[in-house]
Amino acid sequence: TALLLMLLVVGLAGCGKEEAETNVGKLHFENPLKIPQLLEPIISADGTKHFQLAMQTGTTEFFPGKKTDTWGLNGSYLGPTIMVSKGDNVAFDVVNKLGETSTIHWHGMKLPAVMDGGPHQMIEAGATWSPHWTINQPAATVWYHPHLHGKTAQHVYRGLAGMFIINDQDSKKLPSDYGVDDIPLIVQDKLFTSKGQLSEKDDTTFGTLGDEILVNGTYDPFLKVTKNQVRFRLLNASNARTYYFGFTDGRSYKLVANDAGLLQKPATLDRIKLSPGERAEIVVEFKPGEETILHSYSSGSGIEKGEFDLLKIVASSKLTESAAIPEQLSSVPPIEIPKDAKVRQFKMTMESMINDKKMDMNRIDEVVPAGTKEIWEIDNFGWSHNFHIHNAAFRILDINGKKPPEYESGRKDTVFIPNGSTVRLAVEFGDYPDPNHPFMYHCHILKHEDDGMMGQFLLVKPGTESQVKTKLPKND
Ligand code: C2O
Numbered sequence: 001t002a003l004l005l006m007l008l009v010v011g012l013a014g015c016g017k018e019e020a021e022t023n024v025g026k027l028h029f030e031n032p033l034k035i036p037q038l039l040e041p042i043i044s045a046d047g048t049k050h051f052q053l054a055m056q057t058g059t060t061e062f063f064p065g066k067k068t069d070t071w072g073l074n075g076s077y078l079g080p081t082i083m084v085s086k087g088d089n090v091a092f093d094v095v096n097k098l099g100e101t102s103t104i105h106w107h108g109m110k111l112p113a114v115m116d117g118g119p120h121q122m123i124e125a126g127a128t129w130s131p132h133w134t135i136n137q138p139a140a141t142v143w144y145h146p147h148l149h150g151k152t153a154q155h156v157y158r159g160l161a162g163m164f165i166i167n168d169q170d171s172k173k174l175p176s177d178y179g180v181d182d183i184p185l186i187v188q189d190k191l192f193t194s195k196g197q198l199s200e201k202d203d204t205t206f207g208t209l210g211d212e213i214l215v216n217g218t219y220d221p222f223l224k225v226t227k228n229q230v231r232f233r234l235l236n237a238s239n240a241r242t243y244y245f246g247f248t249d250g251r252s253y254k255l256v257a258n259d260a261g262l263l264q265k266p267a268t269l270d271r272i273k274l275s276p277g278e279r280a281e282i283v284v285e286f287k288p289g290e291e292t293i294l295h296s297y298s299s300g301s302g303i304e305k306g307e308f309d310l311l312k313i314v315a316s317s318k319l320t321e322s323a324a325i326p327e328q329l330s331s332v333p334p335i336e337i338p339k340d341a342k343v344r345q346f347k348m349t350m351e352s353m354i355n356d357k358k359m360d361m362n363r364i365d366e367v368v369p370a371g372t373k374e375i376w377e378i379d380n381f382g383w384s385h386n387f388h389i390h391n392a393a394f395r396i397l398d399i400n401g402k403k404p405p406e407y408e409s410g411r412k413d414t415v416f417i418p419n420g421s422t423v424r425l426a427v428e429f430g431d432y433p434d435p436n437h438p439f440m441y442h443c444h445i446l447k448h449e450d451d452g453m454m455g456q457f458l459l460v461k462p463g464t465e466s467q468v469k470t471k472l473p474k475n476d
Pocket residue numbers: 105107145147277388390440442444
């Protein structure tokens with residue numbers, strides 16, 4: 001009977017559900033990595049940088065001869081890279097040519113709530129949304145993507161996302177020649193049908209988990225580098241999958257930035273884990289003529305499972321010497337919490353709830369004094385989740401009472417929370433009080449977010465917390 005039972009178990013495990021969670025051995029690294037174009041602003045007399053973005057439908061040839069239906073911004077898949085400097089005044093016209101409502105959220109940006117592009121800043125089909133703000137935060141790799149409540153997973157999956165780079169005097173000391181030694185890497189897993197269309201099958205606990213990888217919308221990519229030090233901006237723009245980045249030859253590299261800015265000092269590592277929405281900037285050294293493969297290693301079950309080759313990197317036989325990486329990277333001190341800081345607690349559960357509630361667009365869950373620092377303590381009671389806070393940057397104080405791994409020791413806005421874990425964050429909120437328009441906090445596994453694993457907080461003038469309404473008018 002033991003043998004029979006074993007056969008039964010093996011049989012069950014082998015049938016159906018589980019997708020092949022690897023692409024190893026399948027790739028030939030044949031396609032030059034696409035580099036999203038830099039979006040050129042129009043600069044008005046007062047110095048404001050005006051950017052034009054069009055959300056549109058189209059087709060993309062990921063596989064030769066196969067046209068895949070996709071969405072993009074100013075193109076058929078993904079969007080252009082926006083590059084600005086601290087202190088810039090920026091203005092956008094985002095026109096929606098999708099034929100249905102969407103939004104564009106600036107993930108990682110400190111800005112007024114009405115400019116945030118969350119679920120309340122809907123852009124109807126055919127309409128143009130024109131947010132504007134001043135870039136008022138340290139250099140970081142942020143990004144943009146739709147945030148329509150209940151539709152975020154679908155809109156991002158179809159291709160709406162792009163990188164948004166903020167520079168300052170610190171970040172400019174690192175390799176900064178965009179497309180040459182400063183390379184965006186937007187990593188996404190996809191499921192394709194046999195006809196080469198994107199499959200939106202999302203029947204796992206975490207939604208769609210793909211068995212193919214696109215980097216910057218390129219299938220089977222390689223990149224040729226010409227400098228001996230190259231900065232890569234890693235962005236996990238996947239719906240659910242978590243990557244554990246390393247190189248197949250075992251080389252180490254320097255981590256120079258987490259989500260929300262540069263580290264104090266570079267950290268030498270050979271693995272970095274990024275869950276959806278998280279970013280990391282790394283600097284990799286190359287010798288003339290060598291090759292290596294950027295790879296994602298399996299680091300657990302569920303969204304952490306799977307082995308993927310991501311990108312082959314080929315160094316030219318002659319490499320230009322780059323300037324040395326500074327020992328001191330950021331001039332911004334780490335986030336410190338005052339002794340009497342308020343502590344808020346959040347409980348994430350298997351049913352995609354936060355504090356036993358599902359997202360309600362008309363309910364305010366938290367009221368936070370603008371410009372303050374607080375401790376947010378998040379307990380995960382079931383499945384893997386992560387936690388993202390709008391208009392804020394944080395430092396991880398501890399995970400289950402222990403210091404966080406070095407690869408997430410810097411400024412962040414999104415944090416992975418393993419099943420059964422407690423994470424404490426020192427959160428620094430932006431200084432944009434508005435008693436009428438909320439910011440979001442949520443799980444960035446997009447199916448969970450769409451299912452309601454999201455809450456809303458108001459930032460208000462300190463001292464006015466008790467005066468605000470915690471019900472929003474129906475037609476916000
Ligand atoms: Cu990247 Cu609230 O989102």
